[in-house]
Amino acid sequence: MIKTVLNADLHCHSVVSDGTLTPEELAARAKANGVELWALTDHDEISGQTRALAAAKAQGMQYLTGTEISVTFAGQTVHILGLGFDHENAGIQQGLRKTRGGRGERAQEMSEGLAQVGIHGCYEGALKYVGNPELISRTHFARYLVESGVCADTHEVFRKFLTDGKPGFVPHRWASLKEAVQWITEAKGIAIIAHPGRYNFTPNEEFAFFMEFKNHGGQGVEVVTGSHTVAEYVKYGDMAKEFDLLASRGSDFHSPEESRIDLGTLPWLPGQLTPVWEALAHRIQ
Ligand code: AMP
Ligand code: MN
Ligand code: MN
Ligand code: MN
Numbered sequence: 463m464i465k466t467v468l469n470a471d472l473h474c475h476s477v478v479s480d481g482t483l484t485p486e487e488l489a490a491r492a493k494a495n496g497v498e499l500w501a502l503t504d505h506d507e508i509s510g511q512t513r514a515l516a517a518a519k520a521q522g523m524q525y526l527t528g529t530e531i532s533v534t535f536a537g538q539t540v541h542i543l544g545l546g547f548d549h550e551n552a553g554i555q556q557g558l559r560k561t562r563g564g565r566g567e568r569a570q571e572m573s574e575g576l577a578q579v580g581i582h583g584c585y586e587g588a589l590k591y592v593g594n595p596e597l598i599s600r601t602h603f604a605r606y607l608v609e610s611g612v613c614a615d616t617h618e619v620f621r622k623f624l625t626d627g628k629p630g631f632v633p634h635r636w637a638s639l640k641e642a643v644q645w646i647t648e649a650k651g652i653a654i655i656a657h658p659g660r661y662n663f664t665p666n667e668e669f670a671f672f673m674e675f676k677n678h679g680g681q682g683v684e685v686v687t688g689s690h691t692v693a694e695y696v697k698y699g700d701m702a703k704e705f706d707l708l709a710s711r712g713s714d715f716h717s718p719e720e721s722r723i724d725l726g727t728l729p730w731l732p733g734q735l736t737p738v739w740e741a742l743a744h745r746i747q
Contacts, residue, residue: 470499470739471726472526472545473656473687473712476514477593479504479530480601482717488725489517495726499739499746501528503543503712506561507597511549515747525747526739529554530656531645532561532636535671539634540661542642542675543684543710545738546745547651557645561637562596568632569598576603576623576630581612584630600624601716616720639671643678652742654682654710658701659694672705682708682738686731688723689714699732709735 475481476488483491485502492500500523502514508529518525527549531542547554573585587606592598604619613619623630637645646653655675663671672683683705684690685698702709709731713723731737739746 467730468498468737468739469496469726470711470737471497471713471715471728472499472501472528472710472738473503473530473543473684474501474715474725475504475530476502476510478502478510479507479594479597480599480716482719485510485514486517488715489514489521489523492725493521493523495724497523497726499524499526500725501526501545501712503528503530503545505530505541505597505599506532506558507594508549508555508558509594519747526742526745527651527747529558529646531558531642532634533639533642534634534636535639535674536663536667538661538663539636540639540671541656542639542646542680543654543656543682543712544642544646544649544651545654545682545710546742547646547649549649551649554645554649554651557637557641564634565596565598568634569603571632572600572603572624572630575632579629581607581610581629603630639674640678643675643680647679647681650745652682652708652738653678653680654684654708654738655680656684657687657689657714658683658698659687659690672701672707676705676707680707681741682710684712685709685735686711686728687714688712688721688728692729695729695732699735702735708738708741710738 588602604616
């Protein structure tokens with residue numbers, strides 16, 4: 463049974479992080495695809511929020527503020543979405559600024575790692591794709607490796623490079639789980655585990671991750687998202703119920719050329735889950 467059939471897409475990226483479209487272009491695309499409630503969730507960055515809200519209003523869509531925070535947990539990078547927070551809150555602004563720090567040096571080291579396997583000029587190449595100087599990411603390197611003919615597409619890049627054990631990978635220490643959840647909740651938002659199916663946790667580690675997330679005040683989990691399989695919709699729907707978490711839905715759209723799932727086109731949330739937007743009704747703009 464479908465509980466709440468609202469076309470909510472609460473996860474995507476603009477040129478303010480590693481997407482290729484502007485907030486205005488994303489809003490127009492979301493509207494064209496039937497999205498009714500939208501959130502822009504740039505990585506570690508909320509400077510696109512004012513534009514995104516204005517663009518949503520211009521398109522006649524409802525809007526929730528958003529971000530996707532990079533977190534180091536048990537030696538792995540995980541992502542925590544924040545939705546419905548006050549984007550003028552000083553705590554979340556400072557926390558995200560701190561989280562963005564170190565990306566430039568990391569990028570230089572990534573470039574050195576790629577040079578060691580004979581691929582040169584990647585730092586300068588990646589910079590051509592960067593929309594926000596504080597947010598050079600692996601995605602920008604991936605675009606350069608495609609442009610220069612090293613790989614056919616960005617998915618091949620992440621299979622061969624830039625991931626743990628592969629050339630160009632540089633471990634990085636992001637925010638702690640506790641910090642990320644606190645920044646969001648203290649700014650009146652809700653913290654959500656992004657795409658849990660993407661992490662390489664053992665069942666015990668995954669249980670510990672969910673427990674610790676809850677203990678810090680985390681309240682939601684992304685169930686229907688671009689990188690989940692249908693089996694993962696079921697698995698994480700069950701985990702939402704087991705851990706008494708709100709459920710979220712978001713495409714994680716980055717680019718018309720790269721993203722397999724377009725804005726607003728995912729299946730609905732499975733029935734019997736409580737959609738995160740019900741708990742955020744008072745924060746919708
Ligand atoms: P960074 O924050 O610099 O570590 O870059 C992370 C971004 O790289 C993610 O948000 C995705 O956009 C992209 N990414 C990471 N792993 C993959 C993958 N396996 N396939 C496609 N994109 C990926
Ligand atoms: Mn990304
Ligand atoms: Mn992510
Ligand atoms: Mn994302």
